[in-house]
Amino acid sequence: MxxxxxxxxxxxxxxxxxxxxxxxxxxxxxxxxxxxxxxxxxxxxxxxxxxxxxxxxxxxxxxxxxxxxxxxxxxxxxxxxxxxxxxxxxxxxxxxxxxxxxxxxxxxxxxxxxxxxxxxxxxxxxxxxxxxxxxxxxxxxxxxxxxxxxxxxxxxxLGRKTARERVASFLATRRAEASLCGNHGSTITLPMTRTEIADYLGLTIETVSRTLTKFKQEGKISLPSRDEITIKDPSWLTTTATGEDTASAFI
Amino acid sequence: MxxxxxxxxxxxxxxxxxxxxxxxxxxxxxxxxxxxxxxxxxxxxxxxxxxxxxxxxxxxxxxxxxxxxxxxxxxxxxxxxxxxxxxxxxxxxxxxxxxxxxxxxxxxxxxxxxxxxxxxxxxxxxxxxxxxxxxxxxxxxxxxxxxxxxxxxxxxxLGRKTARERVASFLATRRAEASLCGNHGSTITLPMTRTEIADYLGLTIETVSRTLTKFKQEGKISLPSRDEITIKDPSWLTTTATGEDTASAFI
DNA sequence: CGCGCTCCTTGACCCAGGTCAAAAAGCCCG
DNA sequence: CGGGCTTTTTGACCTGGGTCAAGGAGCGCG
The missing domain is CATH 2.60.120.10 (Jelly Rolls)
Structure with a gap:
């Protein structure tokens, strides 16, 4: 992939x-x-x-x-x-x-x-x-x-992550793959539509769109064009993808 | 498996x-x-x-x-x-x-x-x-x-099925496996707890329990003991597992 | 350069399934 | 065969994300 x-x-x-x-x-x-x-x-x-x-x-x-x-x-x-x-x-x-x-x-x-x-x-x-x-x-x-x-x-x-975590995981994976291909910038290019992202993440297109908008409002990403996403806070992405940001103090 | x-x-x-x-x-x-x-x-x-x-x-x-x-x-x-x-x-x-x-x-x-x-x-x-x-x-x-x-x-x-469909799919798969192992009866033995079924199907234990209860009430299965389930209507199971029972008339 | 796509975003509302809580049913052992 | 487990069932309530319904924004094309 x-x-x-x-x-x-x-x-x-x-x-x-x-x-x-x-x-x-x-x-x-x-x-x-x-x-x-x-x-x-x-x-x-x-x-x-x-x-x-x-x-x-x-x-x-x-x-x-x-x-x-x-x-x-x-x-x-x-x-x-x-x-x-x-x-x-x-x-x-x-x-x-x-x-x-x-x-x-x-x-x-x-x-x-x-x-x-x-x-x-x-x-x-x-x-x-x-x-x-x-x-x-x-x-x-x-x-x-x-x-x-x-x-x-x-x-x-698909079985255990929230919509936020799913979208963050997707972006993180896409970025990691782009890196492997020699593209080390923080902007990723998506060949797929929102519908396809939704069908991949087990969500609806509306939820994907809303979640991306929320990430943008929070200043974590920006959306320069329809098929490009810039990651403004890479470390936030990885913690959000695994739910570590929500995982409250343990013990 | x-x-x-x-x-x-x-x-x-x-x-x-x-x-x-x-x-x-x-x-x-x-x-x-x-x-x-x-x-x-x-x-x-x-x-x-x-x-x-x-x-x-x-x-x-x-x-x-x-x-x-x-x-x-x-x-x-x-x-x-x-x-x-x-x-x-x-x-x-x-x-x-x-x-x-x-x-x-x-x-x-x-x-x-x-x-x-x-x-x-x-x-x-x-x-x-x-x-x-x-x-x-x-x-x-x-x-x-x-x-x-x-x-x-x-x-x-995990991405697209409802709770009913997930539980039905699980039972259908278990039954198919039991058949492969030479056990052709309609009663399947589950080595796993409800919690484990839930963690496998991306549900909660309560939903698994409720869904099984509903299937029982509908006369599709019976639950002779904690770890046994008898399929009383095998063909219903396969159609429910794929959502064919819900898929309304097309065209 | 504006017309008509398709794709995306946003809003209002709803419901399947999650959460919290308690009762019930097994079940292992002495 | 009763006492203390664990596991399951059931009930009441809540919420994340689905559904339905408008807009809006890119973008190719004439």
């Missing part, structure tokens, strides 16, 4: 067999398990593809035939209830590997929230690759473990 | 190197990736251990030195906020493999809710085993993927 493209969308890459070499995602995805010498092996089984904003490329309940690796853009991953209620389980950015279900149907839907470039791997081809590069399997396991840790953190958020 | 011991706790097993051969967990855990011929290799690196009810064997934030495989009993896995709010992220039963963090500290706490028998693997020893048995690594990846799917389902529950 590391989306790192505040810069404008890159020009569509050459689709020559060598496309893996200069891939933006290579160094932050499982693909780095494959040495430069073997990159043509990887490129041979990876089909690049462009996904328009709003387009869906994985659908919950559909047969799981392919795996995807995002090389540009961001997707939202979500599950839905029969009456339309929606829970976004995560955002997938550059380097994110998708479709890791053992079951033969996808467990969630993936939809582009900005234009996406990705590599598609068919199940059998990935299998061959995994058999030939055991390190790739290890990297996939690592990735899955990291996602599991993130999922548990999100369960804590 | 499959706990399968309605029968009384088994007598402590012999701790001879052959203990893996007759292990209850063998056929439903990652250990089945290792052939019978190599079981002594597995037994050599696995240290059996007994955990008392209420005892903690993994602690959030502590250095992650060991992995565990549960062979009898059930544990609750949880995360806590500074002020004591608790979210149970799952229950780990027989065959469950724990400690799969890539990071060097545990991301959650694991506490026995009934007496537990488990096998402990030190990190380096498991590493050796993984290098020698690639199939084991594949099975671990599978396991991690399954847990990821379960975690996403739980996020949907």
């Amino acid at each position: 590391n989306s790192c493209s505040p810069r404008p969308i890159v020009v569509v890459k050459s689709r020559l067999p060598s496309h893996c070499e200069e891939c933006d995602a290579r160094h932050r995805s499982v693909c780095n398990a494959i040495g430069t010498g073997d990159l043509d092996r990887l490129a041979a089984v990876a089909t690049p593809r462009h996904i328009e904003k709003g387009e869906t490329f994985i659908e919950e309940g559909q047969p799981a035939g392919d795996f995807f690796n995002i090389t540009a853009g961001t997707a939202k991953l979500y599950k839905m209830l029969p009456d339309g209620r929606q829970q976004i389980t995560g955002f997938a950015g550059v380097g994110h590997f998708l479709g890791l279900a053992v079951s033969d149907t996808y467990a969630f839907t993936a939809e582009a929230i900005e234009p996406i470039e990705l590599c598609r791997f068919s199940r059998p081809k990935l299998r061959t690759l995994l058999d030939d590069f055991p390190l790739l399997e290890k990297r996939l396991l690592e990735t899955a473990c990291n996602e599991l840790v993130a999922a548990q953190e999100q369960m804590l958020l | 499959n706990s399968c011991s309605p029968r009384p706790i088994v007598v402590v097993k012999s701790r001879l190197p052959s203990h893996c051969e007759e292990c209850d967990a063998r056929h439903r855990s990652v250990c089945n990736a290792i052939g019978t011929g190599d079981l002594d290799r597995l037994a050599a690196v696995a240290t059996p251990r007994h955990i008392e009810k209420g005892e903690t064997f993994i602690e959030e934030g502590q250095p992650a030195g060991d992995f565990f495989n549960i062979t009898a009993g059930t544990a609750k896995l949880y995360k806590m906020l500074p002020d004591g709010r608790q979210q149970i992220t799952g229950f780990a039963g027989v065959g469950h493999f724990l400690g799969l963090a890539v990071s060097d500290t545990y991301a959650f706490t694991a506490e026995a809710i009934e007496p537990i028998e488990l096998c402990r693997f030190s990190r380096p020893k498991l590493r050796t085993l993984l290098d020698d048995f690639p199939l084991l690594e594949k099975r671990l990846l599978e396991t991690a993927c399954n847990e990821l799917v379960a975690a996403q389902e739980q996020m949907l529950l």
Whole structure:
């Protein structure tokens, strides 16, 4: 879940067999398990593809035939209830590997929230690759473990945190991710709408909006534009995210 | 997350190197990736251990030195906020493999809710085993993927379901697990208290109790004893769990 | 540069589920 | 088989965040 493209969308890459070499995602995805010498092996089984904003490329309940690796853009991953209620389980950015279900149907839907470039791997081809590069399997396991840790953190958020804490946690996580991508400023860029933030945090759009407004009134953040948030008090953010500010004197 | 011991706790097993051969967990855990011929290799690196009810064997934030495989009993896995709010992220039963963090500290706490028998693997020893048995690594990846799917389902529950739907989902899942373990009756046995159910479902104990009472009044379940629930209307359970009963006519 | 989107904010009101408090039901033991 | 636990149930009340309903503000486009 590391989306790192505040810069404008890159020009569509050459689709020559060598496309893996200069891939933006290579160094932050499982693909780095494959040495430069073997990159043509990887490129041979990876089909690049462009996904328009709003387009869906994985659908919950559909047969799981392919795996995807995002090389540009961001997707939202979500599950839905029969009456339309929606829970976004995560955002997938550059380097994110998708479709890791053992079951033969996808467990969630993936939809582009900005234009996406990705590599598609068919199940059998990935299998061959995994058999030939055991390190790739290890990297996939690592990735899955990291996602599991993130999922548990999100369960804590959804099950036990207040609206304030949820929004603060969201901002804190977004900022941490931006840092990882080399962006150390205190302004974060959000590729998602308020509705999507709400569906991710288990809140309504109104509550997200109200909470952000309150943070602004308290002087903790500012909202320079619709999709930018400036953190004016980073340490306040982390304490608020964990409820430490509310946790009164103990014993 | 499959706990399968309605029968009384088994007598402590012999701790001879052959203990893996007759292990209850063998056929439903990652250990089945290792052939019978190599079981002594597995037994050599696995240290059996007994955990008392209420005892903690993994602690959030502590250095992650060991992995565990549960062979009898059930544990609750949880995360806590500074002020004591608790979210149970799952229950780990027989065959469950724990400690799969890539990071060097545990991301959650694991506490026995009934007496537990488990096998402990030190990190380096498991590493050796993984290098020698690639199939084991594949099975671990599978396991991690399954847990990821379960975690996403739980996020949907915590973020978007009503109290009724949460409790119904919990009962439905428990029943499905019991079926997997060969128990096809309509009565499920719960090793956890109401408080633990509440901390798992992101509710309070009062709401869990009230909801169960209402289900009973509606004739959908009965509560023969404190830790047993009989499902009298299985199809109602599944529709209620997904909110299909509330989803009014569409279009 | 103003028209018509879509997205966001704000306000007024409401209710599911939380909180607080007490009674009831098990349940372990001697 | 009764006394002191713990756990669960039930009741009365309250509140955080949901719902419903208007505005307002960006922003692409002709």
